[in-house]
Amino acid sequence: METLAEAAENGTDVCSVPPERHPRPDGQDSYTISEVVAFTGLTAHTLRWYERIGLMPHIDRSHTGQRRYCNADLDWLDLVGKLRLTGMPVADMVRYAELVRAGDHTYAERYDLLEATRRDVLARIAELKDTLAVLNRKIDFYADAGRAPASERR
Amino acid sequence: METLAEAAENGTDVCSVPPERHPRPDGQDSYTISEVVAFTGLTAHTLRWYERIGLMPHIDRSHTGQRRYCNADLDWLDLVGKLRLTGMPVADMVRYAELVRAGDHTYAERYDLLEATRRDVLARIAELKDTLAVLNRKIDFYADAGRAPASERR
DNA sequence: CGCTTGCTTGGAGTGCACTCCAGCGTTCTA
DNA sequence: TAGAACGCTGGAGTGCACTCCAAGCAAGCG
DSSP: OOOHHHHHHTTOOSOOOOOOOOSSOTTSOOBOHHHHHHHHOOOHHHHHHHHHTTOSOOOEEOTTSOEEBOHHHHHHHHHHHHHHTTTOOHHHHHHHHHHHHHOGGGHHHHHHHHHHHHHHHHHHHHHHHHHHHHHHHHHHHHHHHHHSOSOOOO | OOOHHHHHHTTOOSOOOOOOOOSSOTTSOOBOHHHHHHHHOOOHHHHHHHHHTTOSOOOEEOTTSOEEBOHHHHHHHHHHHHHHTTTOOHHHHHHHHHHHHHOGGGHHHHHHHHHHHHHHHHHHHHHHHHHHHHHHHHHHHHHHHHHSOSOOOO
């Protein structure tokens, strides 16, 4: 169990919110890159690329230099995956990662960034619902038209 | 007022569902590319590119060869805009445009395409709601942490 | 021990959706 | 009627997010 300050120091995210289960319990959590590929659905290329651009905390290495991911890294990748499908640019996620690495004094900035993201997500959901309505009406139209001979507008 | 068959023939979409108002009434609907830019928020480059790749029906031209868009074109661009923000690839939208141009006998295929899109949209909304929940918990965490001294995990 | 499979690196390549450019013709305003 | 602003084309360029490559080291197995 690590303190908040420790978590901030070693670059992992402080609040690993979801109480989801990890493949291996804390303490025995050491995953090769291909295991992480299997868990996340990302490619090894992408995982290495995330690291190069600064989107990942420092990843442990084996004595021969191979990457060994831990549970906190898996949690981080989970968050990144969620943010990615909101349409958030990778550069913004890197910004957030930098704030996490920088330590506790960046809480306010992290809050602002997440709050802005939240607004974006809310707006996107609204847009999608709007699109859904249009789609539903068109689908109804084609369903009706397939049943009756094409003769009426709407 | 055009019949369904006419609409299908001239390549516009048969069911222009939303009863939204156009800048000019049918009959006087003739817009330059820059007017369409103003209405849609797209760039002129993008409008010409959409035409080149087959995403637009045939656009009228003035006697000197300049584009003159009509209300139906605006409706089509509105639909394209909505589909675009669902994340649908442009190639799929081109496919739908081809089906519309091909005529009435493609109703079943259009239905299938829209139905598949609908499922995608529903799935994306669910994903976004999931992300929103994570975001909300993190935001709450940082809001609390900003108030109290950083000392407790969560 | 040899073989296969996996992991390493920097750098180059890919696909998508635009985005811009040069060089020219057209239309509008004073 | 001059000048600015707008529109035309084919083709090249851009930015993003990966995606792949070559060459070499490392690990597990019969």
